[in-house]
Each structure stands twice: as C-alpha cells, then as structure tokens.
Amino acid sequence: MGxxxxxxxxxxxxxxxxxxxxxxxxxxRMAMMSDAISHAIxxxxxxxxxxxxxxxxxxxxxxAAVTGLLTVALVELLRKTGLLGEDAAIGIxxxxxxxxxxxxxxxxxxxxxxxxxAVLLGELAFAPFNRFTIGGMDLGPNALxxxxxxxxxxxxxxxxxxxxxxxxxxxxxxxxxxGFAPGVVVYGLMGMVSVTAVGAFDAVxxxxxxxxxxxxxxxxxxxxERLSVMIGLSAAFGVASALGGYQVAHALDAxxxxxxxxxxxxIFVVSFLAAPGQGLVPQFLxxxxxxxxxxxxxxxxxxxxxxxxxxxxxxxxVRHLEDDLRWEHAFASVAVRTAVGEGLVQRDGDALALTRGxxxxxxxxxxxx
Amino acid sequence: xxxxxxxxxxxxxxxxxxxxxxxxxxTPDVIDVRDLTVAYREKPVLWDIDLRVPxxxxxxxxxxxxxxxxxxxxAILGLVRPAAGSVRIHGEPYRRVRSRVAYVPxxxxxxxxxxxxxxxxxxxGLYGRLGWIRRPGRRxxxxxxxxxxQVGMESFADRQIAQLSGGxxxxxxxxxxxxxxxxxxxxxxxxxxxxxxxxxxxxELLQELRERGKTVLVVHHDLQTVPEYFDHALLLNVRRIAxxxxxxxxxxxxxxxxxxxxxxxxxxAVKA
Numbered sequence: 001m002g003x004x005x006x007x008x009x010x011x012x013x014x015x016x017x018x019x020x021x022x023x024x025x026x027x028x029r030m031a032m033m034s035d036a037i038s039h040a041i042x043x044x045x046x047x048x049x050x051x052x053x054x055x056x057x058x059x060x061x062x063x064a065a066v067t068g069l070l071t072v073a074l075v076e077l078l079r080k081t082g083l084l085g086e087d088a089a090i091g092i093x094x095x096x097x098x099x100x101x102x103x104x105x106x107x108x109x110x111x112x113x114x115x116x117x118a119v120l121l122g123e124l125a126f127a128p129f130n131r132f133t134i135g136g137m138d139l140g141p142n143a144l145x146x147x148x149x150x151x152x153x154x155x156x157x158x159x160x161x162x163x164x165x166x167x168x169x170x171x172x173x174x175x176x177x178x179g180f181a182p183g184v185v186v187y188g189l190m191g192m193v194s195v196t197a198v199g200a201f202d203a204v205x206x207x208x209x210x211x212x213x214x215x216x217x218x219x220x221x222x223x224x225e226r227l228s229v230m231i232g233l234s235a236a237f238g239v240a241s242a243l244g245g246y247q248v249a250h251a252l253d254a255x256x257x258x259x260x261x262x263x264x265x266x267i268f269v270v271s272f273l274a275a276p277g278q279g280l281v282p283q284f285l286x287x288x289x290x291x292x293x294x295x296x297x298x299x300x301x302x303x304x305x306x307x308x309x310x311x312x313x314x315x316x317x318v319r320h321l322e323d324d325l326r327w328e329h330a331f332a333s334v335a336v337r338t339a340v341g342e343g344l345v346q347r348d349g350d351a352l353a354l355t356r357g358x359x360x361x362x363x364x365x366x367x368x369x
Numbered sequence: 370x371x372x373x374x375x376x377x378x379x380x381x382x383x384x385x386x387x388x389x390x391x392x393x394x395x396t397p398d399v400i401d402v403r404d405l406t407v408a409y410r411e412k413p414v415l416w417d418i419d420l421r422v423p424x425x426x427x428x429x430x431x432x433x434x435x436x437x438x439x440x441x442x443x444a445i446l447g448l449v450r451p452a453a454g455s456v457r458i459h460g461e462p463y464r465r466v467r468s469r470v471a472y473v474p475x476x477x478x479x480x481x482x483x484x485x486x487x488x489x490x491x492x493x494g495l496y497g498r499l500g501w502i503r504r505p506g507r508r509x510x511x512x513x514x515x516x517x518x519q520v521g522m523e524s525f526a527d528r529q530i531a532q533l534s535g536g537x538x539x540x541x542x543x544x545x546x547x548x549x550x551x552x553x554x555x556x557x558x559x560x561x562x563x564x565x566x567x568x569x570x571x572x573e574l575l576q577e578l579r580e581r582g583k584t585v586l587v588v589h590h591d592l593q594t595v596p597e598y599f600d601h602a603l604l605l606n607v608r609r610i611a612x613x614x615x616x617x618x619x620x621x622x623x624x625x626x627x628x629x630x631x632x633x634x635x636x637x638a639v640k641a
Contacts, residue, residue, distance in 0.1 A: 027483060082410075160502050167493050171479045174545075177446045177472045178497030179464070225529035227484050 001140075003128040008246050010127050010144045011260060014200045015212050015238030017151040020158055021192045022213035023234050026221065027169045028186075032087065033072065034213040036094035037190065038197040038206040040071040042101025045198060050108070061146075061198050068194025069187060071097060124203050124256040143203045150199040154192055158231070165189065166227060204257035211261035212238060219268040222275035237267050295327075295335030297365050300344050303354045304362040317350045399424045399553055399584045400445070405454035407437070407444050414440050416608040418454070422586065424552070427579040428601035429589040429615075433628050436606040438588045439475070442555045446472055458553055467497055471551035473542050475558050481531050487541050488513055488526040494545040516548035517541075520574065535562035543571060554578060554585040561590065572598050595619065 001009075025031050044067030048060045071093055078089035131138050132145040139145055158165070167175045168185040175182045193213070200209045220233035245260030252259070273280050302325065306315035314320060321332040336352065339345035344358030354362065400422040407415040415437040422428060430438050443449045445456050447463050458466045471494070491513040492505050499505060517523045520540040525533070533541065539559055546554055556575075560568050575598070578585050586603075589595060595602055596615050604610040604618060604627045611618040611626075 027480075029480075163496060163499070163504055164501065166485070167496050170483045170485065170490070171474065171493065173443070173448055173474050173478060174472060174493065175496075176448050177467070177470070179467050180496065180501070221484060225484050225531070226486070227489075230484050 006128045006141050006144065007124055007256065008243060010141060010147060010203055011124060011242035011246055011256065012239050013144065013147045013151050014203050015216070015242040015260065015264075016235045017147055017154055017196050018200055018209060018212035019216045019234040019238035020151075020154045020231065021189060021196055023217040023220070023227075023231050024165055024169055024189055025193065026214060026217040027227075031214045031218070032090055033075070033190065034193055034197070035210045036071050036075065036090045037068040037194050038201060038209045038213075040094040040097035041065075041067045041194055041198050041201075042098050042206070043067055043104060044070075044101075046101050046104045050104075061195055064198030065191050065194045067097060068197065069190055072187065072190045123205075127203055147199050147203065150196055154196060157188070157192060161185065161188070204260065208257045208261040211264050212241065215261075215264035215268045216241065219264075219271035219275075222271045222278045237264070241267060291331075292334055292338045295331055296338040296342065296344065297362075299335045299339050299352075300354060300358050300362040301365060303345065303352060304359060304366070307354060307359075313351065316352045318347075318352060319350055398422055399426075399459060400586070401457040401460070402445065403455050403457075405441075405444055405456065406452045407440055407449055408452045413452075413607060415444065415451075415605075418605075418609050420603060420609065420612055422584055422601070424584050425579055425582045426601045427575055427585045427587070427599050428603060429587055429595045429599040430603045430605060431589055431592060431595060431627070432605035432610075436627075438605055439557055441605060442472070442557055442586070442588060446470070446555060468549075469551050470553045470555070471546035471549040473546045473554070473556040473559055476535065476538050476542060476561060478557075481533070481538060483530065485530060486526065487517065487522065487528045487530060487533070490530055490541055491516055491544045491548055494548040497549070512548050513544070516544040519547055520544045521570065536564050536567035539563050539571070540567065543574065547574075552583050554583060556585065556587045558588050558590060592624070 022031075022034065025034050041064035044063035044065075045060050048057065048063030052059050074093045075086065075089045078084060078092065079086045084092075127143040128141045130142040132140055132142040164175075164180050164185050167178070167180060168182045172182040175185070196213075197206065197209050200212070204212065216237035217230065217234040219237050220230045223233055224230050241260050241264040244266075245263040246256055248254070248263060249256040249259035271279065274282070276282050299321070302321075303316050306312050309315070318332065318336060321327045321336070322329055325332075327335070336345065336347065339358065340347050343355055344361055346353045346355055398421040400420065402418055402420040405415060405418040405420075406413060418441065430441060432438055440449060444451050445458075445463065447456075456463060458470060463470065488510070492509050494516070495505060495509045495512060499509070514523060514526060517526055520543050522537065522540050522544060525537065525541075530538070530541070539562070543556075543559060546556070559571055559575075563571065575585055575587065579600070587599070589599070596619060599615055601613060602615045602618050603612040604623055606627045606629075611620075611623045
C-alpha cells in the first residue's frame with residue numbers, strides 16, 4: 001500500500017471512529033462537549049508522556065481518557081451549583097485544562113515532537129512515516145493501527161450498548177427508573193469520545209476532531225428519522241469527508257485535515273439546504289406551493305361570493321384584488337396565474353370569471369373549511 | 370376509535386382497600402412512604418411526607434405549582450435523593466421491585482425530535498425486563514403493538530415521533546407504561562395538553578387498570594375533575610395536607626390549606 005492510500009485509509013478510519021460517538025453527542029445536545037474533551041485531554045497526554053517518555057505509549061490514551069472524564073465531571077460539578085449554565089461551565093473548564101497542557105509543553109517539552117501546532121492541527125501527511133512494528137514486522141502506519149483499534153472498540157461498544165445509549169439519550173429519567181444508570185452510560189460515552197479524540201488528534205489535531213464528531217451526525221439527522229439510519233449516514237458522511245477532503249487537499253496542496261473538516265462542513269451545508277423535509281430549499285418550496293394554493297382558493301371563493309351581483313364586474317377584476325383586497329401585486333398575479341392554469345378561472349383582459357369546474361371547487365372548499 | 374368508544378362503568382371504591390389504609394400493620398400497603406423529606410440545597414421541597422396506598426386505588430396527587438408533586442414521584446422512584454425518610458413498594462425498596470413499577474414522565478421531559486418511531490418508544494418500556502445488552506426481538510415487538518392497540522395508536526406504530534400531536538404523544542407514553550405490565554403506575558400529568566376525547570379515553574384506561582387491582586398515582590392539575598376521575602387523592606403543598614378517599618379529603622378547609630388564598634377556586638372544586 002502506497003503512502004497516499006495509507007493516508008486516505010487513516011482519514012476514513014478516523015472519520016468513522018469520530019462520527020459514531022458523535023451521533024449520541026449531537027442527539028444529547030452535548031456537541032460542544034467534544035470540543036471541551038478534545039482540548040482538555042492535552043494535559044493528560046502530556047503528563048502521561050512525561051511518565052513514559054514515549055509518544056506511542058498506550059498510557060497516553062489512558063491519560064487522555066482520564067482527563068476527558070475529569071472534564072465532564074468538572075463541567076457537571078459547576079453546572080450543578082446552579083450558578084452558571086452548561087455552556088459557561090464548558091467554557092471555563094476546558095480552556096483551564098488546555099492551558100495547563102500548553103504551559104507544560106512550552107515549559108518542559110519544547111524540544112520534542114509534541115508541539116502546539118501538531119496538537120491543534122495534526123499532520124496526516126506525515127502519518128505513514130511513523131510505523132507500527134512488532135518483532136520487526138511492519139503492521140502499517142502507527143496511526144492506522146491505533147485508530148483501527150479505536151474504531152473497532154467504538155463499533156463493539158455501540159453494538160453492545162445500542163439499546164442503553166438510545167434510552168438514556170431519549171429519556172434519561174425513564175432509563176434511571178428502569179435501572180439503566182444513565183450516569184454510567186453517559187460517562188461511558190464520554191470515555192469513548194475522549195479515547196477517540198486522543199487517537200484522532202495525532203492525525204487530524206484537536207480542533208478538527210470536533211468537526212468530524214459534530215458535522216456528519218448533524219447533517220445525517222436532517223436526512224432521516226431513524227437512529228440506525230442516522231448512524232449509518234453519519235459514518236458515510238465521515239467517509240465522504242475523508243476521501244473528498246483528501247482530493248481537495250491534493251488539488252490545492254493544502255492541509256489534509258483542514259480539507260477534511262471543510263468537506264464535512266460542505267456536506268452539512270448541502271444537507272441543511274437540500275435535505276428533504278427539513279432542508280431549507282424543500283421547506284421554501286413547500287411554503288411557496290402552500291401560498292400559491294391558498295391564494296388560488298381565496299381567489300375562487302371571492303369570485304364565487306360576488307358572481308352574479310350587480311357590482312360583479314368591479315369585484316371580479318385583477319385590479320380589484322390589489323386595490324381593495326390589498327393583495328400584493330406578485331401574490332395577486334401568482335394566484336390568478338395558478339387559478340387560470342388549473343382551469344378554475346377564465347381571464348378576459350382585467351375581468352375574471354369562474355369556470356364551471358372553478359365554481360364546483362369553490363363550493364367544495366367552502367364546505368370543507 | 371374503538372378505544373374511545375369502549376364503555377367502562379365506574380366501579381365502587383374498593384372497601385377492603387380502604388380498611389387496609391386504616392390498619393396498616395395487618396396488610397402491607399403497596400406504597401409505603403415514611404417521613405420523606407427532599408431538599409434542594411437546604412430548601413425543603415417536600416417536608417416529612419407520610420403516605421400509604423393500598424392496592425386497587427386510583428389516586429390523584431394535587432397541589433399548586435411548586436408544591437413538589439413531580440419531585441414526590443421522582444423521590445419514590447429514586448430519581449432524586451431524599452434528605453430523609455424511606456420508600457417501600459410491596460414492602461421492598463424500589464430498586465428491588467423495578468419490574469413491578471411503571472413510570473410515565475411529563476411529556477415535555479423528552480426531545481420529540483429524537484430520530485425514532487412510535488413502536489420503538491413503546492418498546493423502551495420493556496428494556497428494564499431485558500436488562501443490559503440484550504436487544505428487543507419479535508416478542509417485544511408484539512407486546513408493544515398490543516400496548517399501542519390498547520391506546521388506539523396501532524396504526525401509528527411506524528410513525529416518526531416528531532409527527533405526533535400532544536395527545537398522541539401522551540398516548541404513546543401511556544402505551545410504554547402499559548407494556549411493562551406493572552402493578553404500580555406513577556404518571557406525571559398524563560392529561561397535560563390533550564383534548565377532551567383523549568382525556569376521557571385515558572381516564573377509562575386508568576380506571577380499567579384500577580379494576581384489575583393495579584395501583585395508580587397520577588399527578589393531576591385540574592381540581593374540578595378529581596372527584597369524577599379518582600377515588601383517592603393526596604393533597605400536597607410541600608407537606609402533606611391530606612390523603613385518603615376523595616370524599617373524605619376534598620373539603621373546603623383542606624383545599625384552602627393546599628391552595629392558600631384561592632378559596633373561590635377551591636370551593637368550586639368541592640361542589641363539582
């Protein structure tokens with residue numbers, strides 16, 4: 001496998017591993033917790049690194065997981081005082097922990113690979129150079145092996161505890177009443193997020209981890225009304241972000257991680273605009289169709305009320321719609337055009353008259369409403 | 370609407386049950402709450418509540434806003450930690466009788482945009498019986514469908530929950546409690562935001578549960594309908610004002626104690 005294929009594979013594995021726990025973060029309206037955790041794990045990594053002296057040590061992941069859970073606990077503790085909201089609590093806890101990590105690196109680890117740029121942005125392009133070997137045998141890039149294990153773990157946990165995650169996310173009090181400790185499940189999820197974030201931050205950096213955890217699930221939620229489909233779509237969007245991002249980075253000679261996050265953003269924006277049902281464009285089209293139908297109905301009922309009366313000629317005219325019914329010009333033209341188009345109204349210059357079908361339709365509408 | 374049309378004569382209150390309340394030492398009550406005190410940061414929300422409820426009782430929990438009605442249910446179910454007191458259900462702590470207890474939280478307590486179907490929500494009532502890790506299967510699906518049938522919502526099984534009206538949401542929650550086949554039910558405002566037809570249908574279901582010997586505690590907001598719907602009532606305002614048969618506890622004096630100055634409102638309820 002060449003380096004470019006390896007990089008793309010790492011990108012795909014990272015994106016899917018992030019999207020899976022991300023689904024539940026987004027559904028629990030705790031998306032910003034991924035931001036908090038992915039930053040706050042830094043001191044945990046640094047301390048574990050000082051203890052082991054090895055950037056590849058699994059202890060780093062453990063250190064990160066512990067700090068991640070500490071972040072969640074501290075946020076929860078602050079929130080419970082009732083003195084500040086969850087958003088403010090997150091905003092206080094994670095910069096505090098992150099700054100400890102930054103200071104530790106700057107003061108004691110200035111000369112090693114663990115520099116702040118790499119932490120924030122990662123560098124996927126260098127990932128293939130760092131190999132994972134056992135007894136001299138090359139098993140692939142280190143990042144691929146680590147993230148592969150994390151992805152497998154996420155899939156396993158999600159499969160085993162799908163039901164528990166679902167009920168705790170949807171209805172925590174009921175989950176508690178039924179004996180599924182929601183605290184344990186939520187902390188388990190946060191542990192997953194922490195471990196995934198530390199595994200991924202080496203490849204894509206701590207800021208972009210957030211994009212991969214939040215954007216694909218948020219986009220997927222707009223397309224579906226089933227949790228299982230949402231999970232599958234999130235993973236698919238993650239894969240698309242990874243592969244698309246790689247192509248963009250290649251074409252622009254830019255950061256791979258940055259392009260992946262950008263791609264995830266593009267997928268979200270497209271979903272936001274186009275997703276059937278909830279997307280802005282389908283919503284706009286639906287509203288416009290409703291508006292047209294409503295205008296058309298109002299028009300034929302107005303004509304029905306006035307046809308045959310002595311002032312019918314004046315009442316049943318296009319000009320009258322704007323002058324006396326106070327319809328806007330655009331609305332009046334659309335209503336007339338729709339009604340004429342559907343064969344409900346006949347137009348003769350400025351004069352309007354119901355067709356036989358239009359009269360029947362107007363009567364029917366009146367009965368219904 | 371077969372469900373709404375089902376007729377259900379209102380039975381007489383269970384006389385034995387009432388005697389049991391008065392001689393609590395002879396037969397264990399289904400619900401036995403003693404000296405229950407709940408406080409949020411030293412501010413008492415519930416003060417020293419004692420309550421014994423025999424089986425086969427449909428009891429309204431009434432009181433003004435902030436009286437601690439929801440907290441009372443949550444404390445019984447171990448969802449909030451009491452500062453003092455004990456709760457026994459069938460003589461056992463709640464965690465040992467979970468499978469015999471069903472809970473209907475307030476409709477507004479969940480996110481109805483959650484991507485799931487009606488049938489799925491009802492199936493959640495069976496998760497407790499399944500325990501950790503085991504997934505619901507065909508049997509659970511059938512039980513959930515049957516519960517949906519009981520509340521007249523079987524044709525909505527595959528509907529996304531965001532598309533439901535308030536009354537339909539409430540019925541789905543009710544089905545989720547029914548599917549548990551418990552003997553004690555705690556319901557937090559099941560009539561909130563439902564239309565008159567649905568309210569009537571829900572009342573019939575509750576009365577049917579009582580006839581089958583179940584014990585049902587319902588947080589209720591509308592004083593006027595208490596004598597019509599319920600046979601027992603707990604009047605609550607941080608402390609227990611009164612509890613027992615509706616005709617005994619629904620006095621002007623008690624209602625004034627519960628609701629403070631709003632006497633005319635209370636008087637209307639007594640006459641109702």
